[in-house]
Amino acid sequence: MKINILSLFPEYFETFKSQSIIAKAIALGHLEINIIDFRNFSKEKHKKVDDMVYGGGSGMLLQVEPIDLALETVKSSHKILLSPQGQMFNQKKAHELAKYSEITLVCGHYEGFDERVLHFVDEEISIGDYILTGGEIPAMVISEAIARLCPGVIKKDSHQNESFENEGLLDYPQYTRPENYKGLKVPTVLLSGNHKEIEKWRKEQAYIKTLKNRKDIIERIKNEN
Numbered sequence: 001m002k003i004n005i006l007s008l009f010p011e012y013f014e015t016f017k018s019q020s021i022i023a024k025a026i027a028l029g030h031l032e033i034n035i036i037d038f039r040n041f042s043k044e045k046h047k048k049v050d051d052m053v054y055g056g057g058s059g060m061l062l063q064v065e066p067i068d069l070a071l072e073t074v075k076s077s078h079k080i081l082l083s084p085q086g087q088m089f090n091q092k093k094a095h096e097l098a099k100y101s102e103i104t105l106v107c108g109h110y111e112g113f114d115e116r117v118l119h120f121v122d123e124e125i126s127i128g129d130y131i132l133t134g135g136e137i138p139a140m141v142i143s144e145a146i147a148r149l150c151p152g153v154i155k156k157d158s159h160q161n162e163s164f165e166n167e168g169l170l171d172y173p174q175y176t177r178p179e180n181y182k183g184l185k186v187p188t189v190l191l192s193g194n195h196k197e198i199e200k201w202r203k204e205q206a207y208i209k210t211l212k213n214r215k216d217i218i219e220r221i222k223n224e225n
Contacts, residue, residue, distance in 0.1 A: 059111030
C-alpha cells in the first residue's frame with residue numbers, strides 16, 4: 001500500500017518513517033510513505049500558501065490552488081482531508097482505508113483550508129474533538145493504524161486480542177510477573193490454567209471496562225445489533 005502525505009512540514013515524518021511498526025511495514029515491502037511538500041506547488045514568488053479570510057476573521061487560510069496542484073500528482077489515490085469537521089476515525093475506518101492500494105492524506109495548518117479544497121478530495125476525516133496545530137499528527141495516527149493491518153506486520157493472534165478488534169470492545173486487563181505486587185494480586189482465574197474460564201473472564205472484563213470508560217461504544221454495538 002502507498003500513503004501519500006501532503007504537508008508543509010515534511011521533516012516531521014523522518015523519524016516516524018524509520019521507527020517501529022512503520023519501519024517494519026516499509027522494510028517488508030507492504031507499505032510506502034511518500035511525503036509531498038505542497039509549498040512547492042505555490043505560484044507565489046516566496047512560495048506563500050496562505051492568505052487572509054474573505055469576510056474578515058482571525059488567522060490565515062490555506063489556499064486551494066497549491067493543494068489542488070499537489071493532488072493532481074496523485075490523482076489515482078483515494079484523497080482524504082484531515083480536519084476537525086470530518087468523520088471520526090476509528091478501527092472500522094482503518095480497515096476500510098487499508099483496502100485501498102493508495103491513499104493521500106492532506107495535512108492542514110494555520111486557521112484551516114479554503115472550503116473549495118473539499119471539491120478536490122474524496123472525504124474528510126477527524127481523529128477527535130480537540131484542536132491541534134496541524135494535520136501531521138493525525139496523518140501519523142491514521143498511517144500507523146493502517147500499517148498495523150498490512151499482512152505480516154502484526155501477528156494474527158495479536159490483532160485478535162487488541163482493543164476494538166474483539167467485538168469492538170476495549171481490551172481486557174492483562175498481567176505479568178510478579179503475581180503479587182504491594183498487595184495487588186493477579187486474578188486467580190488467570191493462574192488456573194482453565195482456558196474456558198479465562199476466556200469467559202476476559203470477555204466479561206472487556207465489557208465492564210468498555211461500559212466504564214466508553215459507554216458510547218456499548219450504545220453503538222447495541223444499535224448495530
